[in-house]
Amino acid sequence: MKKYVLIFSFIIAALLISCNKFTTQNAITSDGLSNPKPPKAIGPPRILFIGNSQIEYFVSAPTLFQELCNFNNKHINVQQLVTMGVSLDKVYYTNKTEANQIFSNRDKDGNYYDFVVLQEATPIALTDLEKYRSNLKLIVEKIHKNSPDVAIYVYQNMSPLPYTNPEYDDYYKELQKNAVLAAAYIKNAGLLRVGDAVKDAYEGKSGYKYLSNNKDNLRYGKNILHFTNDGGFLQAVLLYSAIFDKTPIIPKKLILSTGTGDKDNMRKQEVDKVISNPKALEEIAFNNR
Template sequence: MKKHILFLSVIVSTLITSCHNSASENLMTSDGIRKPKPPKAIGPPRILFIGNSHTEYYVSAPTLFQELCNANNQNVNIQQLVTMGVPLDKVYFTNKTEANQNFSNIDKDGNYYDYVIIQESTPIALTNLSKYRDNLKLFAQKIHKNSPDAAIYVYQNMSPLSYINSEYYNYYKELRKNTILAAAFIKNAGLLRVGDAVKDAYEGKNGYKYLTNNKDNLRDGKSTLHFINDGGFLQAVLLYATIFDKKPIIPKKLILSTGTGDNDCMRKQEVSKTVTDPVALEEIAFSNR
């Protein structure tokens, strides 16, 4: 067993080192994860979200991120390719016409997209590393055609299990490991550390309490747990902090979910009334940038 662990460590070290050599100018996070370097944009940077229901369901990561940017005078152009409940290859084929049109566009600064956030389905990210890599490569090859220097953030999936499940941490560790390994094969790619931030929130970092009257304030669902208002807020602030390397000014209102029922929707609501502890969640997000 020790030999197997040592062998895996050597593989991870070799992969990360080789990627550092090809992109030595990239920054590193405190735990050794490389951070992609964005290209110099002429005009507002263009940001593409690719994923499924963890990108947009009860709350919308692109929408919340856009609102944070607006409130902080960060002029950005946001696009998305999102299909519910499918892995990345199905996201592409479901949106093939739109995707090919987007990927064929050019910009005068040499990169049509400046940032890309790619979110794989949890079953693939958890159990099929080979397909995980292939699906990332599928998009990376198309993105790099007209955005050769785009900063790609691979979404670190959160453990799909309830925090009280005894296997929560095992799933978390496996997803983290697989995301690092998969991202290592992509040029100028790093992690959007959603899984780490969610774990920290569940552990009560910065005084955050995820339970209110035995209700999980971060996620909701039966077969699949999706972000609700606390989780969506955490994810949006994490993305802002990751890209801009600073905390956003939080506006008084954001487009958040009115609930999880069939008749609920996303609409503008007061953050202080719909997010249980925005200050703690902002600190957790910033520490995982």
């Protein structure tokens, strides 16, 4: 699998060394933010993913979500603007020609996009609330030109630290709080509670065990932890559950990663053989919808 040099990796490394870049406050839960309401669509709805490697690296959230929708007879068009290791504004400027084209497309029902997932870079989501809000505003204003009633899901980033790090919870709470405060300023926006779901999985909710032979089943990496198959599966089921308010029927096979090496890739594999505990992850996802 081709790997990318993530230009924010040095920032993450600095964050791992010191926690004094922010002041942790009491966590603000997402209870005050209801799930956004999609507009009425004529024909299959569209969803757009915008973000970086938390959305697609070893596994692909757009691909897995599309597969779950297809298998469950949910006809939806999936698109993405993803650039490794950059913030939302840089995702836009890196893909400006393509972005301006899709943001100018029109649909007869008045909303070209029905759902959008916006995933900010972790360093900004963690330490710069003003930039977090301005980047969301930049993207949303452009999307609203052709999709004024789109349902926005602001991606709640997960703690960048290993779960065994004693400061894992501090980072988790700060990211949770900032996601709520950023989403609150966006029309028809809610949270995609990835950080909450990942924390529940690490805590063993629904009987899930994240360790196998001293190996983290959810994430892999050093300075930056990316989803492996369990984490990618959890993320895709979470989004499906949030949008449709039900757990998807899981197909026998999904497009998952063969590993974390440079020669590994994504291909169809049997879920029960590759995902350590699909049922537990489904339940965790649904409970965080």
